[in-house]
Amino acid sequence: MSMPTPNPSQDKTQERRAFIIAIVFLVGIVANLALSLSQAIQTGAWQHFVRAGLVVIFGAATIIAIIWIRRGRVEEGIWLIIRVFLFTLFGTSLLLGGFGLILALFELVLAGSVTAFALPKEKKNRSFITIVIAALLTFGVDLLPFNYRIPAPAAMTTALPIIATLVIITVVTITTRQAWVGGNIRVKLVTSFTLVALIAISILGAIVYNGYQNQIRESIHQRLVNMAGIAALQQNGDLHATLQKPGDEETDAYKEIQATNLAIVATDPEIAYLYTMRMDDQGQVRFFVDAGQPGNDELASLAEVYIDPTPLMLAEFPTLDHAIAEKELATDKWGTWLSGYAPFYNSAGEREGIIGIDISADTVLAQERAILKLIISTAIGTLIGVSLIGLALGTAFTRPIVSLAATAQKVADGDLSARSNVQTSDELGTLASIFDTMTAQLQETLGTLEQRVADRTRALETSTEVSRRLSTILNQEELAKTVVDELVSSFGYYYAHIYRFEGDDKNTLHMKGGTGEAGRILLARGHTIQKGQGLVGRAAERNSVVLVNDTLNEEGWLPNDLLPETRSEIAVPIAIGDEVLGVFDVQHNELNAFSEEDAILLQALANQIAIAAQNAQAYEDTQRRADREALMANIAQEIQSTSTMEDALKVAVRELGRALDTDTSVKLN
Template sequence: METNRYPSLRTRIAFVLIFLAALFAAGVSFVLYANFSAELQNSLRHRLENITTLAALQQNGDAFMMVQAEGDPYFQEIQAQNLKIRRSDPELRFVYTMRRDDQGIYFAVDGGLPSEEGYSPFGMRYLEPGPALEENFNTMTGTILEPDFYTDEYGTFLSGYAPILNSSGEQVGVIGVDITANTILAQERAYMVQIITIDFIAGILIVLLGFFAADYLARPIVRLRDAANRISKGDLTHQITNIPTTRELAELAIDFNAMTNSLRGLITDLEQRVAERTEGITRKTEQLRSASYIARQTSEVQDLRVLLDTAVNLITDQFGYYHVGIFLVNEAGDQVTLLSASSEGGKRMMQKGYSLKVGTQGTISDAAAQKKTRIALDVGADAVIFNNPDLPHTRSEIALPLLVHDRLLGLLDIQSDKPGAFTIQDIDVLETLADQVSAAIEKAQLLDASKAAFSQLEALTAERTREAWFDKLKDKERVVTYTPLGLRAEKVLGDEANTVTIPILLRGQNIGAISIARKGNAPWSKQDEDTIREVAIQTGLAIDNIRLIEEATQRAKQEQTVGELAFRFSQALDMDSLLQVAARELGQLPGVEESSVYIAQPSDVDEESGAVRKPRSARRNGS
């Protein structure tokens, strides 16, 4: 390997020393510059705060309240005062007063002349006020400064604000003062030039000292490197005899000598192991990728038949096996049936209805009975285990149980035309794949069962609804018709022209209809029909709710009547009194003409006709 393009150890050590020294110098310079800049900015802020505070104290708040337009006496008085304030310090750029209304902040009196650049006339809106001014305009109790400098076409400035108070101590406005930062920026630049000059001179000295120190430190390591190069070129018999005087380097030289002795015995064995493991890892990685792809594809399939066909075809395509089939167990758990296969022979077996008894001799039956993976590495040579004319080229077979929570769903049968085709690594991957297929099959089966249960529930609900409404309407129909004369309980719409009829459906059962006739010949739009159909749906639900309430009310009345009868029966003191109370109370029920209560011995009752001989009874005519 060509190493001349890489820097030497001496150069690296020199660069590290130079970098550390330069980093230290830069850090010191940065701290000095940051402190100097902070002092300048704090001085400017303190100065601006004092100027703004004094300027606010010089404002006549009462006169400021009277300013209504540019040029009036109060405006000129305040403008002259602020102009003096601005001219008192050459670094003051703007002095201005502001008010605030519903539309925002606007300038009132600018402490400048209309001919000057940046002059703000009375009423001009402050479109982009600073965050400190925007947040504290109405609640300002003292002087505040903007947190940062800002730069525009007029330069770099720092702004300060203070409230303007009238004679009553109420805030009537805000005075703003902008001071230029050009002076401190110039001072910062001059200080930066001084620091850079000093750092440049120090940098030259640091470079010279860095290379001198690096040469001293790297010299013994370079000598040790020369000896190591001979070893790296294959001269494992070479021993380092020039041991450095530094303890760590001396230990390193001794370790090199020990390493050469170990390498001579390990290189051959290591190369062989690396080749074998690389091949195994590559194959297992490809198998896991294929298994993951199959799992993703099968997880998206919901139909069980399509799922099984997809699984066997994908396993055959991705792994290249001779035959792949899936058996599913019956409800009794004593028989497995081939339901999907990828090979032509397997498809012929499916047409014949191929199935196996669980627990009989064979790879598949044993796997189903024991719920464990079964493998035969040379099936064709053992006719007792497997001898299938539909799959004559089989030389290896593996049967993997499809389990979910230790419940057998079926088996995944994989056959190869190569002897000894399944290794331990193959079995691990295939068992993982079988678990994924099991989960997909269970999901599909649960989905099918849920659909069947839902269909049965819908059919049962529809049948019960039909029976309930048949009993409800078997005596009479209910009709309500609206006409210009009002509501009538009769049906007047028939086959009139321009009439739309929408059935009232309740859980799939037709319990009535809504018919609407329109005046004139205007046709019914689809939106009209959709609206009537939605009304029909809501009408059906509301009517069914009323029916349910009526049935619940009727059941409550019946339970109340039974409870009252039981209470009265409990007050009877003898048999005759009880019979009389029972006959009387039953006779008072609505629609009862006559009621009788009989008590007799079992031998006196005719079991076929129910006739009673020698009865003890009580009778009550209904009222």
């Protein structure tokens, strides 16, 4: 019996996958630890501190796993990550209530994916069994009424379903990709149906959940506003004004106000706390009379500073004149609440303070968790049903698709005369018909491909030759004439001409070259076009190609009586960067004569023209400068050859007159 030979390449691939998985887990652990510590510091709840400790243990285990993986102990490293991950989520479910189902799904999807991608086949079954048991335990303990357990923070209950959905979509997408790479047609259809259904269900579930959540929050928000307003009306502002300092709790005024507020609290078990507040001269909010449900012993003392008021409270407190309520849950050292506020007044109509009312987060979150569990359960059932439907449809579609695939293979082997035998009237029949049409077009395309390649090659060669000749021309007039003549003769265009801006005038385009008799006449007339007018002016204004294949129906097109047969026109800006130097315009006497390939070719030529024009301008400027310097040197030499001041002035005046082509004289006293 022979032993299997190890595959180094496969081992490296498995090690690389395991290492990437471990790094991803480590990044998630860091983010999770930051959230846990933030919640622990904000609330002071021991449950968050314990959970932070679990995350630290998970992080340490992951680092150990990374070391093992890098040393070749891949299975041990992955097993360690999976086990500690399951333990961490189970512990979280023991500490924080309300989302055990989401944690269980997280375990199934994430740990299951790690098992599928990183563990060898013989170890997967054992891992899957462990994951299922852990998920059931995690979900089960969430149903048990542990009194010490606190609600999950709003940030976690909001973010975790979104993260879980994204993870599930990612896993299904990867599975679908693998199926499309190596699976048969039925598997591909099933996974595709499942992926589409999952995305649709996730989006719909998110919309329904957010809508329901907003509806609950808005309902409770309005209820809080009303409750705060009613409670404010029952406050005795005159009595409250007598409470000024710690120790006033023993006064009759304090006891009477607290009794009133306790009576209000007793009317509704959802009211956790009812308290009055004032803001001192330093802008600090202070409690004065605090009342709560029986058993809520952690009441604020009189004049105690509110350590962590909400942004809404701080912003509205100084000027609050009507009842308001928080939109989001707020967490302080007493717990997590949804709060409302309203002003109350003394008998003189002056605002005495603000009354606050808190509803425990349990009331809000319990309703949200109920609908979330319902949505998730419905989504899972729907997903299973859709997968089964996909399996049935995949089986039904297999036979005709296989037949069509056989025909495609014949075409791939070079038999372009092959046609499909699928005669159905459904979408597959349409696909077969399209395939036959495509094959026929392919035959036709291949028949004319060589001619098209030859035409394109000739065009490129002509373009190259024109570009080469442009690089040798240093006279701008000759440059314009050469370009238009070469284009018309080489490509068979009806007409071509070039416009340029002159001097500092950037609004008028002056014609510098044109072909045939029409070009000669237009040049003689000094033909110009204003920027923005016609296709030429439009190209100059936009610094972009303007292509029109039906000029007679183009709004803003400028007809020319010397060119009555123009039916298509393309105007290409001659520019260097954002600076437009002119416009290169080509016309044809056929409809739809120009294509995008023509536009690309002419734009390349226009770029060459811009460079050539710049070179010619530079040459002319250099020539003029050289002539001027030679003239100055000649005059200086003539002056130096004189012997008197009078002769020197005469020579200077004479030479300047010659240079300026005018009469000059000098009068000496």
